[in-house]
Amino acid sequence: MTQSDPTDEALATIASILEYPQTPRGSEEPTTASPPIAPVGADGYTKIGPGPMAAIRFKWSVRRGENDEYFVDEMIGENSAPIVLGPMSAEAAIKMVDERESEARARFEQIRREMIARSPAAETAEDVRRAGEA
Template sequence: MPHDDPTDNALAAIASILDQTTTPPGPAKAADNPPATVEEPPPAVEEPPATVTVPPPLPQSDEPLPSEPTQSEPEPSEAEQIQPEQIQPIEAKVQPIEANGYSKTGPGPMAALRFRWTVREDGGRYYVDETFGEGSTPLVSGPMEAAAAIKFVDDREADARQRFEHFKQEMISRAAPASLVPRDDSEA
């Protein structure tokens, strides 16, 4: 890979922008903040008292009690009454991706520094327009088939994202040792 690749330069610029530390905004002045309004909580809704079920009194006879209590079967609900034969499976039709207009945008904090790949159709053949930022002249790749154009866009976007993450990690790893070195007051 050549060292003066414009993609690498652009991704390095994007990574440096992301790496810049910003000072957190100071606390807002009281004059800047509108007076806070106190909202009353909604009125409490009274719930009906909970009912407590009490077991029946013990029998007074000398007959043995059944070992397990019997429960009456609950009536099946409407949902349980539906037989499996009545349920029809819904077949989802997989729509192929429309190549014309298929587009992906590369990583970056600002639109002016992002790559964009867009597929367009011309005479039954597909071309990929690769632009850097808004309003730049596209670099055209093609002609190719629809599936190849979509794969081309996906591959370029994945490659750009991977290189962007690599540059970002490289900058972080360089910044970490630099932050550990003590500075003299004369250095600024």
């Protein structure tokens, strides 16, 4: 009998949470898309990345500096110090926020798929399929 790896168990648990999230009433629900949380102009343009927990979710915000220069503040979680990117034009700042959010969403979905594939339910289904082929 082999001992299971605790990492596999943790990943399976996280995958089950991601696959079947249980959100308490009145709490913030993760969205499938991150619409901008800001005015139409660049200053204040904000997007929030995917994830089940606000403490590890990325957030990007555009702010205007001097001389019509714009900066993107990239944060992880709600209370972290931002990484400041810039200066750049308003259009470049908005494009950067959109690209970063899109890349984060793609990475999140890839990790989510990998975790689901490693879950005990996925392994059981694979075992059943293999047994049927034998």
